[in-house]
Amino acid sequence: MVRHCVICNKERAAVKRPKTGQKVCRECFYYVFETEIHNTIIDNKLFKKNDKVAIAASGGKDSTVLAHVMKLLNERYQYGLEMFLLSIDEGITGYRDDSLETVKRNQQQYELPLKIVSYSELYGWSMDQIVKEVGLKNNCTFCGVFRRQALDRGAVMLDVDHIVTGHNADDIAETVLMNILRGDIARLQRCTEICTTGDGCVRRSKPFKYTYEKEIVMYAYFKKLDYFSTECIYSPNAYRGHARTFLKDLEVIRPSAIIDIIHSGEAFEVKKEVKLPTQGVCKRCGYMSSNELCKACVLLEGLNRGLPKKVHGDMPRDTAIIPHFNRIQVSKGNYDDSNKPIEESKSNNKIDQG
Numbered sequence: 001m002v003r004h005c006v007i008c009n010k011e012r013a014a015v016k017r018p019k020t021g022q023k024v025c026r027e028c029f030y031y032v033f034e035t036e037i038h039n040t041i042i043d044n045k046l047f048k049k050n051d052k053v054a055i056a057a058s059g060g061k062d063s064t065v066l067a068h069v070m071k072l073l074n075e076r077y078q079y080g081l082e083m084f085l086l087s088i089d090e091g092i093t094g095y096r097d098d099s100l101e102t103v104k105r106n107q108q109q110y111e112l113p114l115k116i117v118s119y120s121e122l123y124g125w126s127m128d129q130i131v132k133e134v135g136l137k138n139n140c141t142f143c144g145v146f147r148r149q150a151l152d153r154g155a156v157m158l159d160v161d162h163i164v165t166g167h168n169a170d171d172i173a174e175t176v177l178m179n180i181l182r183g184d185i186a187r188l189q190r191c192t193e194i195c196t197t198g199d200g201c202v203r204r205s206k207p208f209k210y211t212y213e214k215e216i217v218m219y220a221y222f223k224k225l226d227y228f229s230t231e232c233i234y235s236p237n238a239y240r241g242h243a244r245t246f247l248k249d250l251e252v253i254r255p256s257a258i259i260d261i262i263h264s265g266e267a268f269e270v271k272k273e274v275k276l277p278t279q280g281v282c283k284r285c286g287y288m289s290s291n292e293l294c295k296a297c298v299l300l301e302g303l304n305r306g307l308p309k310k311v312h313g314d315m316p317r318d319t320a321i322i323p324h325f326n327r328i329q330v331s332k333g334n335y336d337d338s339n340k341p342i343e344e345s346k347s348n349n350k351i352d353q354g
């Protein structure tokens, strides 16, 4: 017996949606996938007309699908966004050099301007050099801290108002679990926020907050998108790996576990005593920081002094080489000017946003 798509009731069902278990045809799958992301954007008032938006593009599946969908929705719903691709070259031979080739092809395919910012130009160190110095164990700490700041600096160079990243529902649920497992309640408080902003930061958001990784992979596969699928050769953070395995096991038993964990994170009420550190600026490079020096400057100082394993110690402070962070430009990216957010009636896609 032919099973029909539960949405259009006409075509043959070709896909079982990992998020809802519904059996749908390909065209309806594309439609609900794209429309759910549009609804997330509208519900959360992520953009204003004429916003300049940088898509953080690594060449991997998430950010490639993000670039494809952002371009499509911008045209379909006339968001009026000016979009760019922003890539960080961490300097990982055999990994990032190959994935950047994918981003360069994406630039042609999506006809979006591309800016590449490298760790070598910003920090004077590539990840290949850092790994030689610090080994494989802690290198993810360096990479994560440097990437966060490099994206903000790239955004300032592009003079954009906003950065969007390809973090998906699985990534967010995983972070909720990680913060619980580590007892990091301050971070737990804000890790489910779809959008972060604040003094000196470029507004940053996650349009895939409710989008399942499995659906992103299916979408990329059916649409034959050009993406790079190799894992980082310097091995992902081991502790996060355990949270990921646990989440994947839960998903097999109960697919809604991913959305349920995100909802739990959102609803979590934290005692008033649990406070986030007050943000100031790094005395040395001007980037935002809750301490005298930002994490990147501390890590860099350790590297420059040949003390990578002693980065938290009390060290001399005369080795700054990160260019000064221009916060005046960045403040333009805050969301308090008079332009109204894009608001439209949501499309009726019959599917719960989750």
Ligand SMILES: Nc1ncnc2c1ncn2[C@@H]1O[C@H](COP(=O)(O)OP(=O)(O)OP(=O)(O)O)[C@@H](O)[C@H]1O
Pocket (backbone or CB within 6 Å): 055, 056, 057, 058, 059, 060, 061, 062, 063, 064, 086, 087, 088, 089, 090, 147, 164, 165, 166, 167, 171
């Ligand atoms: N080198 C980079 N340059 C620009 N953006 C990046 C880079 N690395 C990560 N990002 C951004 O951060 C998001 C999450 O990165 P993560 O390292 O978790 O990779 P991922 O989940 O495999 O995503 P992707 O499939 O897009 O690589 C990416 O989707 C992308 O938007």
